[in-house]
Amino acid sequence: METQLTIIFGLILHGLIYGMLIFLVASGFTLAFGMMDILNFAHASVYMIGAFLCYQIIQWTSNYWIALLVAPVLCGLIGIFMERIFIRKVHAAGHVNELLLTFGIAMVITEVVKWVYGTAPLPISVPPILRGSIPIFRDVTFPVYRAFILVLSCTVLFLMVLILKKTKLGISIRACVQDNEMANALGTNVSLVFMTVMGLGSWLAGVAGVIVGPYLTVNPDMYAQMILDCFVVVAVGGLGSLGGALVASLLVGQIQSFGIIFLPRISLILIYLLMALVFVFKPTGLFGEKE
Amino acid sequence: MTSILQLIDVYKYFDGSKVINGIDLSVSLGEKHALIGPNGAGKSTIFNLITGRYSVSRGRILFKGRNIAGLPPHKISHLGIARSFQIINVFKDMTVFENVRNAIVARHGHSLSIFSLIGNLRGIREETDCLLERIHLTPVQRELAGTLPYGQQRALEIGLTIALDPELILLDEPTAGMTPGETREVIKLIRETTQGKTLMIVEHDMEVVFDLADRISVIHLGKNVTTATPEEIRQNVTVKGIYLGSSSYCPEI
């Protein structure tokens, strides 16, 4: 009886962690669309780049914390670079071209990563401070590193909500999501806000990439897995809705977590079934725009 | 006079705000009925509700006695209601001929047919030519619709609406953005093409309204303030109050 509870508890936590990771990546993706009408297939590539950068920095410095600090910043810069150089050019030509371009960029990045690092998964060891397990209650222990992921991602989420609701930047961002022409007319530097969102979104994806390293492995398939989860999340939650992305991410995390244990043969397609249901009943996502 | 369309206690909420706030409206068979009112009063929303683009939050919409609230747009089209759009909504990258043909083919119910070639459908070509004549667009039939001057795009917009041979025609600000000369042309066209049919028209241009309408409904804050003949509206103190300050309403006509 006790072990069943602990198993379920463990699954819920695992789903929570995975859900938060997805949310870190999906939030940037959905904001870029809601605000700037940009569909960026390559956003999940930034996540993968973050993971590989983490590996590389650890190779050079043997210090996880430097990686955690530096890699996301680099990812943020990469995100801004992609937007300025590539996406801007193609945005005017319409959604089709934008989707095609970012898809192409994502494919190329995946190929480059395979070229430089090969296709085998690369291990990243958990930093010494975060090794081991802590007791939760009775004789149940929980790995410290996982607790770290949870704490870190929740902190980031909390900061995000704080920034969005309380700071001037946050208000500008929310105004731009609603109606960026109006925000422009009212004096907001929309261009700057765009750049900030792009950079922050990519930074978040980079953070996710770094913290996932020791948790799962680092390999070129990370892109494919994450882009799918991102899609499901924004499709279910609604493009442009952060709240929807959060709910959907947590939902997807739980489904993955429980699915693998209880319905292993169809766990892969459970997510798609969820998507299908949402599409049939609410084509713009649970929290998406109306009609 | 039998009524062909009735809105009974209709409400529409958007995110909590009541855009349509309990409307009762009745349109008689064969009449020309105008909807006027300040901007944002809900006139276009009423059209959207009737044609199924928006769903009704509460209330009923009866067309020929049958409740059509909740039906999808294409089904409502089949029942005999067609609308034009305030912002020109034609097939911009197709030719004028193709635009009209789309509507004619749709009217005959052949839109999903795969057992013939569209060039071979009997009678379609003739009907398309005929309609092009009626809306005076025969000379430009090979032009792309998006390249036409505004007045002609409007004519095409109206043409697509009447091509469906509807019993109830809804025209949403058909003279928006037009010069007085263009407006006169369009009114002539509307009169010609809606003979014998029931017409509902949303308009801001009062000359057009008083020229065409048999009865006028004044919409304000999502409600129907009053429905009356043009003469009665002119004398109505409440209506004058609603329009106070608006230069488009001139009491000295």
Place this chain on the structure above:
Amino acid sequence: MRRYLSESVVFLVLAALVSYPYIVGKFHLYLMTEIIIFSIFCISFYLLLGHTGLLSFGHAAYFGLGAYCTILLLVHFPHISIFIAIVAGGILGLLGGVIIGLMLLRLTRVYFSLATVAFGQMIWAIAWKWRSLTGGDDGLVLKSGRKVFIPLLGHFELNNPFFLYYLILVISLASVIFCWLFTKTPLGNTLASIKSNANRTQFLGVNIYLAKLMLFGFSGFFAGISGSLYILLERMVSPGLLDMFMSFDVIIMSVLGGYSNFVGPVIGSFIYVYLVEYLSSFTDKWQLILGAIFIALILFCPNGLVGILKSSIIKRSMR
């Protein structure tokens, strides 16, 4: 004189295609067979993108469905007619198109494209996981030595590259003609009007959902046929035939050749096959180079090479 330009071009191309096996060696014949198969795949994609404006990132799923269906039938029923196996592949593609299409129907363009990635991957995941049926990662192999009976002409070996080429050519030409006729039907016209203005089409009284569903079925059928033909050529199948990269390939071919008319996809397939051949002969990073070329094309000439030709012809005629 000008009136017969396109007719004479068509005639010349047909003549070249028919006499091709006698002009070139085995290797180029093999490549041309591949090009013809991919052309059908691309044309089925064109019906979605070029004709109706729907960008699908999971089109390889139907190609794969056709391929798996055909090879499974041929492996488990050794005496089945080739033609039944091919048509069955098309039918499975059609079913896949309709079933997935049902879930994609009400999605507007952006959500539609995103969803196609997911559903494409779903089919891949099923092919990959269902080892007992599909052989999983290892795939399935068709043993050679099959004979095909053509009425009035006798028996032929499927291994015979000449025969295979003509068989595939005939089926493909028939497919092209059907697809072309499809665009000229009222449904084809309705789909074009959906691309132009889906909203207005609905207000004309057209059930755009049913129209799209029929399109998905039709497009899926021919994608499946191309998958079946692929099996005849390669005699093996693996989940790689329906993964994201395969879906990307058909997109690359469409962009290379342009996707505003029928000719573009065919030219795109031709360029693609020879480009890959050429690139992979001197580097194993050819996928990377191909991706870079693709990105450059999108940035600088999104109408593909047919588009460049068209605009240079227009420029010349304006002088």
